[in-house]
Amino acid sequence: KQEVTQIPAALSVPEGENLVLNCSFTDSAIYNLQWFRQDPGKGLTSLLLIQSSQREQTSGRLNASLDKSSGRSTLYIAASQPGDSATYLCAVLNNAGNMLTFGGGTRLMVKP
Amino acid sequence: DAGITQSPRHKVTETGTPVTLRCHQTENHRYMYWYRQDPGHGLRLIHYSYGVKDTDKGEVSDGYSVSRSKTEDFLLTLESATSSQTSVYFCAISPNPTTNTEAFFGQGTRLTVV
Numbered sequence: 001k002q003e004v005t006q007i008p009a010a011l012s013v014p015e016g017e018n019l020v021l022n023c024s025f026t027d028s029a030i031y032n033l034q035w036f037r038q039d040p041g042k043g044l045t046s047l048l049l050i051q052s053s054q055r056e057q058t059s060g061r062l063n064a065s066l067d068k069s070s071g072r073s074t075l076y077i078a079a080s081q082p083g084d085s086a087t088y089l090c091a092v093l094n095n096a097g098n099m100l101t102f103g104g105g106t107r108l109m110v111k112p
Numbered sequence: 113d114a115g116i117t118q119s120p121r122h123k124v125t126e127t128g129t130p131v132t133l134r135c136h137q138t139e140n141h142r143y144m145y146w147y148r149q150d151p152g153h154g155l156r157l158i159h160y161s162y163g164v165k166d167t168d169k170g171e172v173s174d175g176y177s178v179s180r181s182k183t184e185d186f187l188l189t190l191e192s193a194t195s196s197q198t199s200v201y202f203c204a205i206s207p208n209p210t211t212n213t214e215a216f217f218g219q220g221t222r223l224t225v226v
Contacts, residue, residue, distance in 0.1 A: 031210055034215070043202060046215065049213070089154075089155070098162070098168065099157055099170065100157070100209070104152075104153075105154065
């Protein structure tokens with residue numbers, strides 16, 4: 001059974017810092033990995049999707065990397081802003097393409 | 113934003129009553145999913161559908177049933193609600209997971225079983 005772990009569970013940083021969120025998964029037989037953002041009381045918004053054959057993806061101040069063989073992904077946020085405060089979730093899609101398994105999330109607070 | 117709507121957004125119901133949650137999409141996506149989100153457990157897949165009348169169980173399907181009679185609608189039914197089913201329920205859609213396109217999520221339904 002696939003298990004996805006996110007470390008740290010919570011993070012508080014001052015505005016402007018660069019930060020790294022970590023995601024690890026136990027079964028490397030994945031189709032892709034996605035990073036989502038969730039604001040309190042809201043649904044999930046997709047940030048980045050990395051295919052299993054890719055090493056990284058970038059969108060604006062966000063950069064996600066994937067090391068499938070070691071079961072790890074990182075989400076790098078450059079020059080953090082208070083508006084980045086949210087919970088960040090990673091999820092892996094199995095090879096059959098029918099199950100997206102989520103980590104527990106990292107709750108990020110960026111202080112002005 | 114992807115066209116995905118969940119209803120109701122909030123519901124309080126009594127133990128033992130049946131409850132149906134609705135997910136409606138306007139994207140004509142093939143796949144639809146129901147997840148529940150609980151503190152300490154994250155998001156867990158309940159059921160999913162890969163086409164009209166084609167459904168399958170997820171990780172936590174006991175006590176839940178689903179139906180998909182039209183491409184745009186995916187219903188989740190709690191046959192006899194229990195307090196352990198108090199949760200936030202999310203619907204998600206994707207065209208086909210293996211096309212490497214993102215899944216889109218609805219805004220969630222907060223269900224309280226008293």
